[in-house]
Amino acid sequence: MAEFMAILLFISICLALMAGYPVAFTLGGMALLFAGFGVLTGTFDASYLSALPNRLFGIMNNQTMLAVPLFVFMGVMLEKSRVAEDLLESMSRLFGTLRGGLAISVCVVGALLAASTGIVGATVVTMGLLALPTMLKRGYDPAVATGTLAATGTLGQIIPPSIILVLLGDVMSSAYQQAQLKMGIFSPKTVSVGDLFVGALIPGLILVGLYIAYLIGVAVLQPKKLPALPQEALGPIEWGKLFGSLIPPLLLIAAVLGSILTGYATPTEAAAIGALGAMLLALWKRQLNLAQLKSVAYGTTEITSMVFLILIGASLFSLVFRGFGGEVLIEDAFAQMPGGVMGAFFVVMAVIFLLGFILDFIEITFVVVPIVGPVLLAMGLDPVWLGVMIALNLQTSFLTPPFGFSLFYLRGVTPRSIPTATIYKGVLPFIAIQLAMLVIAYIWPQIITWLPHKLYG
Known part of the structure; x- marks a missing residue:
C-alpha cells in the first residue's frame, strides 16, 4: 500500500503541474x-x-546555492547592457559576406551569451x-533561421557557467554522498559545481562546432537558404567597435571560468566576480544607472x-516520497531491469x-x-558524467516539439507570418545534432570526464 502511495504521489504531482498549478506549492502541498x-x-x-x-x-545555509543569485544577477545585467x-x-559585419555568415554569427554570439548569462529564456x-528580423530581411530560410536561434539559445543549458549545472552540482553532490553510504564507503570526496562546469566545457564546445x-x-549544399550578403548592405567593418564589443565579454568569461579552472576561486566566488564584472561592463557601456540597477x-x-x-517544496516531496518507500521501490525496479546499470540509465534518460x-x-x-541519482551512482556510474x-x-x-520551452520563448518573438510548423521543422536538424552529441558522450565518456580528472584528480 505504501509503495502504491509513492507512485500515486509522483503521478499526482505531474498531473497537477500539467494542469498549470504553481510548482513550489504543488510539490509541498501535494506532499x-x-x-x-x-x-x-x-x-x-x-x-x-x-x-x-x-x-x-x-x-538557506548552502554556500554552493549562493552562486545562483550571483550568476542570475550577472546574466540579467548583461542582458540589459x-x-x-x-x-x-x-560579428554580422565580419561574417555576413560569407554564405551562412549571418547564421554562424548568431551561433557564435549565442555561445558567448550562453557562457556569459547562462539563462536560456533571456x-x-x-x-x-x-x-531574426535581419535574417528574414536578408532572404534567409525561415526554418533555418528560427532553428538556429532556438538551438543556440539553449546552449546556456550546457556551456558553463550554467544555472542548471549549479543546481545539478548541489543535487549530485548529495546523491553521491547517499550512494557512498549505500555502498558502505566513507570517503571525503564529493562532486562540486566546478567539476560539472569543467566536465561540460568540452561537450559544449563540440556542440557549438557541430x-x-x-x-x-x-x-x-543549399545556398539559397543561407545567402551571402553584399558588404554595402552590412556597412564597413569597424575593427575598433568589433574588438570593443568582443573583448570585454571574453575577459569576463575568462575571469569567471578561468578562476574556477585554475582553482583560484570556487564557483560561488567566481559568480561574485562575474556579477561585479557585469556591472563594470554595463558601466563601461554607459548602461548602468539607478533605475537599471x-x-x-x-x-x-x-x-x-x-x-x-x-527547492523547499521539492525537499518536502523528497521526504514524503522516501517515507512511503519510493526510493526502495526504485532500487528494486532498477536492480531487476534488463541491461543492468546501462538499462537503468537509458530508462532514466528517457523519463527525464x-x-x-x-x-x-x-x-x-x-x-x-534526487530520487534516481543515488541509485544510479550506487550502481557505479561516474557522477560528473551522469550530471553532464x-x-x-x-x-x-x-x-523538441511540440512542448520544448525554447520553442515557446521563440514563438513569442517570431512574426505571425511564420507558422509554428516552420519553427518545428527548423529545430529538427539541431535535435539530431543534440542526440548525436549524447551518443558521442556515451561512447566516449572521456569527453566529459578527462578534463575534471586532469585538473582535480
Whole structure:
C-alpha cells in the first residue's frame, strides 16, 4: 500500500503541474496532503517530517546555492547592457559576406551569451528580437533561421557557467554522498559545481562546432537558404567597435571560468566576480544607472525566490516520497531491469527527456534527480558524467516539439507570418545534432570526464 502511495504521489504531482498549478506549492502541498492521508491510514511514518527543519536550514545555509543569485544577477545585467546587440552587429559585419555568415554569427554570439548569462529564456528572446528580423530581411530560410536561434539559445543549458549545472552540482553532490553510504564507503570526496562546469566545457564546445558545421553544410549544399550578403548592405567593418564589443565579454568569461579552472576561486566566488564584472561592463557601456540597477535586482530576486521556493517544496516531496518507500521501490525496479546499470540509465534518460516537455529543468533537477541519482551512482556510474549527460538531455528536450520551452520563448518573438510548423521543422536538424552529441558522450565518456580528472584528480 505504501509503495502504491509513492507512485500515486509522483503521478499526482505531474498531473497537477500539467494542469498549470504553481510548482513550489504543488510539490509541498501535494506532499503534505499525501503525508496526512498516509498517517491516517497507517502507511506513512510522520517521524520522516522531523528532518524537514534541518533540510530547510541546510538549503538557506548552502554556500554552493549562493552562486545562483550571483550568476542570475550577472546574466540579467548583461542582458540589459546591450552586450548581445553590439556583439551581433559586429560579428554580422565580419561574417555576413560569407554564405551562412549571418547564421554562424548568431551561433557564435549565442555561445558567448550562453557562457556569459547562462539563462536560456533571456538568450532566446534577446537573439530572436535582434537577429531574426535581419535574417528574414536578408532572404534567409525561415526554418533555418528560427532553428538556429532556438538551438543556440539553449546552449546556456550546457556551456558553463550554467544555472542548471549549479543546481545539478548541489543535487549530485548529495546523491553521491547517499550512494557512498549505500555502498558502505566513507570517503571525503564529493562532486562540486566546478567539476560539472569543467566536465561540460568540452561537450559544449563540440556542440557549438557541430552547429556551425551543419550551417556550413546547408550554405554549401543549399545556398539559397543561407545567402551571402553584399558588404554595402552590412556597412564597413569597424575593427575598433568589433574588438570593443568582443573583448570585454571574453575577459569576463575568462575571469569567471578561468578562476574556477585554475582553482583560484570556487564557483560561488567566481559568480561574485562575474556579477561585479557585469556591472563594470554595463558601466563601461554607459548602461548602468539607478533605475537599471533596481530592474536587475528585481529580476534577480524574482528568479532566485522561485528557485529556492521550488527547492523547499521539492525537499518536502523528497521526504514524503522516501517515507512511503519510493526510493526502495526504485532500487528494486532498477536492480531487476534488463541491461543492468546501462538499462537503468537509458530508462532514466528517457523519463527525464519526456518530463522535459512538461517540467522546467529546475523541477526535474530537484524532484527527479534526487530520487534516481543515488541509485544510479550506487550502481557505479561516474557522477560528473551522469550530471553532464542529464544536462545535455534536458537541453535536447528544451528543443523538441511540440512542448520544448525554447520553442515557446521563440514563438513569442517570431512574426505571425511564420507558422509554428516552420519553427518545428527548423529545430529538427539541431535535435539530431543534440542526440548525436549524447551518443558521442556515451561512447566516449572521456569527453566529459578527462578534463575534471586532469585538473582535480
